[in-house]
Amino acid sequence: MSTNLSTIAGVRIPSTAQAATELVRDAETELLYHHSRRVFLFGALTGDRRGVNYDAELLYIGAMFHDISLMDIYASAEERFEVDGANAARNFLQSYGLAERDVDDVWDSIALHTTPGIPKHKRATVALVTAGVEMDVLGIGFEEFTSKQRNDVFACHPRGLRFKQGILSSFCMGTIRKPNTTFGNIKADVLSKTDPTYKRTDFTEAVLSSKWTT
Template identity: 45%
Template sequence: MTNIVSGIKIPDSKIAREAAELVRQHESELLFNHSVRVFIFGAIKGIRHNLKVDAELLYVAALFHDLGLVDAFHTDTRRFEVDGADAARKFLRGHGIPDPKSDLVWEAIALHTTPGIPQFMRPEIALTNAGVLVDVVGIGYDEFTSEQRDQVIAAFPRGENFKNDFIKAQTCSALKKPATTFGTVNFDYIQEHDPAFHRPNACSRIRNAPWRS
């Protein structure tokens, strides 16, 4: 794998290599390349804002952030973000990483699709979210130069139809456990696939609570 992309060194520690190997084993090229791009874009933003970042932890968070979409790490009752977060924490604990660091990675992954919160948290959490946002929906796209974007894409290509293929991967996961998408952006994948799907309503849930008033 390319060692330096757009000025960002890809972590090459034993843990980083084994994390990449595990994720490569289970994810499609589409998701793996996306995950590394998330790390690079996040790391570039971290440098731009002079943030003190543990590059290895950011890399593991980026690598594992979509692992909950694949069958080997899928559960029936948890959000896919939590499945990926659990896998990352288990991996890090298995490599002797103490809980404060493994928990930080867990939080970064669990919150990576949550709007309005990660950017106020620790850099590894904020930058995982920022990397996802720029690579998937283009938030922050213009903060990167065309040279930076081109170098990242050249090293880890998006493929010919990333947008639709990524939606398909997310939709496949969401359809397997629709109840986990309540209150999250993941519901949009189900709604686009099946507009007739009944969306749980927060107001109805409050009114139907067992309290008398």
């Protein structure tokens, strides 16, 4: 089935976002591409259900770029993958001359999408990207979507039979070469289960072993 439909599950895909779609489709694996589109759709459906006024184009960019730095071409050697993805989106948007606040909202939506408890208090773009991620990866809010909405989304962007294992593998491969960036975030859980050489940095030990004497 075509993935270029203009409306999916009642959500209109922003026609102005074609360049972003092509960029991400070329850069990402099939699994990540379909995941990113589902994040937009579930985020938009969440916003519609809650009566949230959101900018569909900004939400789309945040959703499409949120995992792009799991791919080597967009990954830095030292930054968290969320920051790399946020920077890639910022570079993309700045070439179109968007307002600084809009660019910042997209940046925050990507940088914070793995930080539970904070995005929901931010502006719509930030809150809804995380809502889409949480639905697609963790099933948070699953029952708040109708079975038709879920089926319509999956008909265009299928999860596949091994999505859970596939997304965890993607998270691992995107962070395994820079394990220090997982300190204090959920990717530490991923590497602790997938990389036998990984040693989690403990915050308590970091405090107690600091150079301060008291």
